[in-house]
Amino acid sequence: MASTSRGDALALPRVQCPNHPEAILVEDYRAGDMICPECGLVVGDRVIDVGSEWRTFSNEKALKDPSRVGDAQNPLLNGGDLTTMISKGTGAASFDEFGNSKYQNRRTMSSSDRAMLNAFKEITTMADRINLPRNIIDRTNNLFKQVYEQKSLKGRANDAIASACLYIACRQEGVPRTFKEICAVSRISKKEIGRCFKLILKALETSVDLITTGDFMSRFCSNLGLPKQVQMAATYIARKAVELDLVPGRSPISVAAAAIYMASQASAEKKTQKEIGDIAGVADVTIRQSYRLIYPRAAELFPPDFKFDTPVDKLPQL
Amino acid sequence: MDSSNDEALDIIITNVVATFRVRCHLNLRTIALEGNNVIYKPEVGKVLMKLRKPKITASIWSSGKIICTGATSEDDAKLGARRLARVLQKMGFRVRFSAFKVVNVLAVCSMPFAIHLIDFTKNNRPIASYEPELHPAATYRIKHIKATIQVFSTGSITLTGPNVQNVATAVEQVYPLLFECRKPLRK
DSSP states (O other), rough: OOHHHHHHHHTTTTTEEEEHHHHEEEEEEETTTTEEETTOEEEESOOOOOSSSSSOSOOOOSSSSSSOOOOOOOOTSSOOOOOOOOOOOOSSBEEEEEOTTTTOOOOOOOHHHHHHHHHHHHHHHHHTTTOHHHHHHHHHHHHHHHHHHHHHTTOOOHOOOOOOOHHHHHHHHHHHHHHHHHHSSSSSSSHHHHHHHHHHHHHHHHOOOOTTTTTHHHHHHHHHTOHHHHHHHHHHHHHHHHOOOOSSSSHHHHHHHHHHHHHHHHHOOOOHHHHHHHHHOOHHHHHHHHHHHHHHGGGHHSSSTOOOOOOGGOOOOO | TTTSSSSOOEEEEEEEEEEEEOSOOOOOHHHHHHHHEEEEETTTEEEEEEETTTTEEEEETSSSEEEEEEESSSSHHHHHHHHHHHHHHHHOOOOOOEEEEEEEEEEEEOOOSSSHHHHHHHTTTEEEETTTTOOOEEEEETTTTTEEEEEEETTTEEEEESHHHHHHHHHHHHHHHHHBBBBOOOO
16 A cells, blocks of 8 residues: 555546546646547646736736736747846835935846847847748847857847848748848848858858749739739749750849849730839849840740730830 | 860969068158159058069058069069069168968869859859859859869859969869759850
């Protein structure tokens, strides 16, 4: 009895649903229950409720936030600070004579991470401007943290490293943004972002996939307001042009822009080179150059099921 | 690989950069006023002196350190450096030619075939890197001989390295890789 009681003590806490002893119980952490998935019976009861203490509504700008817990921790990115700060006092007793508040000076929390937190804020601001999803922002934050901890790029401006991390994150997620697009939301020059990009790749010893023309088609075409047919045609043209090697040494962005120009000129929605150049960030002379290279074989480049508004021989020749 | 071809590849050295010291403090104002073919840059603190033969441009600093660029061969660089020291000696400085070192050699070479850069980069990750948005060439760095090769899609390559020997070795090493990714001759 005495010897088996210890063994029993370990075996007992395994609660089971009385009707389905084999079923694995599902935990509902919000309510602190353990529920049987077969019949829905609430089997176990947990003492601690990890949900929030108070409900806060977004429209109420309550001066006092009754929550005693504070912000959600960001353990992956910060040093896991568990510091306590002294906030501004309320009520009359917190002010000494002359009207100064006692206990001024909220202790600076984790000064080593201050620069990193600043950078995260900057990253979120930049990503917000081009509507990037949360997963890219998270990836960027992780990259920045890795680079920052390595300290090999310590002398560079944090904003430059943040912009380069954003560029790399977009590439790694399979939705690359051009350097010019990142430039547009950052205060750093393209040259500096390019330099930091190469340095970060060397520091983290990673490499990124090469950009292709198709990565940018959907973004450029929707910004120009072109219908799906034209977008598909442009994607096909650009891919064919690269396969047939009509445009050696041209940046994929320029080839994509020229393909969009050709597709739009052959359809009902004609766009000028200037408009396309504006959206893609390429000069219109560059579009003209690439267009001249793909124009001679235009007939082969179009997809077979394309409906021409303007036939191939009537395409503008620049 | 090179020697198995019928045509030999011409490696043309376009630039040799060398540094040397003259072991004495130089008064840049004097050089700027009395010297022939000099450009004085007071905001940086150096004097540029251009020699006609061999065609060399030298940056002269007041500490006595001189950087010599524009030569077409290592011997030319040494000759030009000595000539430069002679010019400074004639101006009255007590020069002592020392610590001559070739720092960088830039060479160009042209392959008889065009190169498919995307294939080349894919085959040689991570040593090769290609960013079409930043630069139209793929960069290939050979770490153990400290040479950098820039490969263009037309088939021309530029090589930089610490001396001419390294550059020659680099061509030998990279030729088979480029040969794999060549574009078949058309038209």
